[in-house]
Amino acid sequence: MIATRESYGNILIELGKENKDIVVLDADLSKSTKTAGFAKQFPKRFINAGIAEQNLMGMAAGLATTGKIPFASTFAVFATGRAFEIIRNSICYPKLNVKIAATHAGITVGEDGGSHQSIEDIAIMRSLPNMKIIVPADDVETRQAVRAAALIDGPVYLRLGRLGVPPIFDENHTFTFGKGNVLKDGKDITIIGMGLMISKCLQAAELLKQEGISARVINISTIKPIDEELIIKAAKETKRILTVEEHSVIGGLGSAVCDVLSEHYPVQVVKMGMNDTFGESGKPEELLQKYGLTAENIYATAEKIVKNK
């Protein structure tokens, strides 16, 4: 089990060795966002903004104009909330080459509580022209996604988590920006997930199999631009879609899927996620349980859809 923030910190060091244009900025959270390793190795290319997220993003924008590839990190709630308008006007509007690697996304932040649990960051970032969004599911995918982000010319939002996640992919996996992956084929329903919900989607598919229900499981790690083709194909072939995200059902993965299907191939889409509510303090697994983001609940919801209960 390794958290995607940890994988991010590890790959940053590798990238730093390979490319001297990589610079990393943080806002006094480098031990938590895991940029501290890079800071130690490349002190000249690490800039601590202090507890000042607006200037964190503004400085990243300025650095990008000089040919640097800045990775700006802080918690997702501060990156997309506190610094939103700087991301809008100084990064996305001029299409500057800034990578926002936001950690501690979702309710699995845990004990810090609702003030620190970002459930709306994808909704906010999706609405910005020029912004691309990646939510990797595990260690292998995170390392590849961060690498891919560094090669994209323009703003990228990387959503990373605090909680350790089990491996989904082996080392042979190839992350392709803009492409989702069918992790398990099925014909009765498609479960589309992202991030740490992927392992739970796969467990749910196993439970459904025991009931004789064949569920397809898709990992969507590029939220924007989303893999329309894969989603439309799933809708055509399985007719029913269930989306699962550790994010609000308003504006997140489920909404992005609905945007595609309502226009190209309308089928029933049921969205699982945070139902227009903030999180609270508790252990990550307790919170996932309380807000219904468990394998059992995905299974139960999918079964209900398939059996049209």
Next chain:
Amino acid sequence: MEPMKIYANQLRIHIINMLAAAGSGHPGGALSAADLLIYLYFKEMKIDSEDKENPDRDRFILSKGHAAPVLYGTLAMKGFFNTSELTNLRKLGSFLQGHPDMLKVPGVEMSTGSLGQGFSASVGVALGGKIDEKSYRVYTLLGDGELQEGIIWEAAMAASHYKLDNLVAIIDHNGLQIDGTNDEVMKVNPLKEKWESFGWNVIEIDGHCFTDIEKSFKQAKEVKGKPTAIIAKTSKGKGVSFMENQVGWHGVTPSEAERVKAIEELEKNI
């Protein structure tokens, strides 16, 4: 300094003409900064419109982006594009957006307009210069009302923390903002003490006096280990008698009669 005065007058004529043609925009704060921009682009900065991507060039960022006409006029006079484009300001399809857009306008180093952000970006540009051990200098122009933005002080703290002696922030201190004087809306003084306490070298000048401007940039270069803030006392609407120090001319453009009157006045000075 005679040529500087002539250039500044020409720039003010461009500003009046382009704003009158646009029918919207901000004359007051553009006119107050005209002398500063002319000096920067024609005397101070290492910058060449024939070699705009040169990584060693000096940079200017207009943090008070609503004064776009003063920047556009200067860039056109400096050869970045044709002066005949200026009257397309704010028109559909023109590259001269209401606020500076680096993707559209040759010579614009950073898209600005949302106050405070250009300053923050200029700190990033100066950091980039330090990381690469380059000798270029970064100049940014701030409004005094703009100093009310929180990000200004985040960025000011960072600039002195990182000892950015390659950064010069010029404060166009005309004392006026949309809703009234700084003092009425939200007091920004004492400016000198504020910037000094944030670790900056501070120089106070008359922002319309070229000798003062020249001296301040020279002194800024000599100071090592800290950024410099030049507090330039200016008159909003400078150069056009009926606009000078009038709060009402922040975001209102001249009618045709007013334009003619303003141009007449400015031409007399050439």
